[in-house]
Amino acid sequence: MSITAVKSYFKELGLEDRVLEFSVSSATVALAAQAVGCEEARIAKTLSFLVDGHAVLIVTAGDAKIDNRKFKDQFHTKAKMLTAEELAALVGHAPGGVCPFAVPDTVEVWLDESLRRFSTVFPAAGSDNSAIELSCGELERFSRARGWADLCKGWRPEEQ
Template sequence: MTIETVRAWLADHAPDLTIIDQGASTATVAEAAAALGVAPARIAKTLALRVDEQVLLVVARGDARIDNAKSKAAFGGRPRMVAAEEALTLTGHPVGGVCPFGLATPLPVYCDVSLRAFTSVFPAAGSLTSSVEIAPERLAVLVSAHWVDVCRLPEEPAL
């Protein structure tokens, strides 16, 4: 079970962090936000992307979208989502539970600057019902992530 991999990884690297298992689906940003009682933006979604031949992870706030132009500038190519089966194989986590902790394969991890708007965020913890609350800066340090600006935020509503 991938939550056990994350639990073991956290025990070694951040024993003070506790996995929150809601017992309800946190597989989508909307479900996670509802289950945790937070704004969707505070959900830290982890996206498995392929840029040319390289697979990498981008952790971004829940309401952000990958911006192709920014991503191409940062990564040197246009990002494409990795298929669910490949994401599971590479990360060890199912889509909806993908996180940068306890990876099956070492992958480069990037945190989008959009996360810095919050004192804490909620990435998944390896299963479709679990997450962890963590400060964005600590998240980046724990997983040796590089900070990038590759997302765009939702449009402001028209006045």
């Protein structure tokens, strides 16, 4: 089970006590915000795409949506989300618990600029009823992200 792998990963970092497990589902942004007790925008949702035969994870704020033009400019291909089968095979997490932790080295992780407006965010921790609170710096470090990119729309005040 992938939460076991995520907990083990954070145990190696001395942070296993920061993994939150809920008695309710946190599989969607709305459910995760309710479980955590924060606004939906602070949920760091992890979206999974297929790029050149490998998985690319983009971690965005809960209120952001992928901008197809920005995605194509960054990755030189159209945005194509992974199927549940591809997700399991390439990333090792199931829908609802996808996170950028304890993933194979072949998985590329990018963080979206929409997250930087928060001091802390809540990505999933490998199951559909878990999360971990991290600063953006911790998220970058622990996810082994390739970097930050502007890949989303709908979260800036002028876009709403």
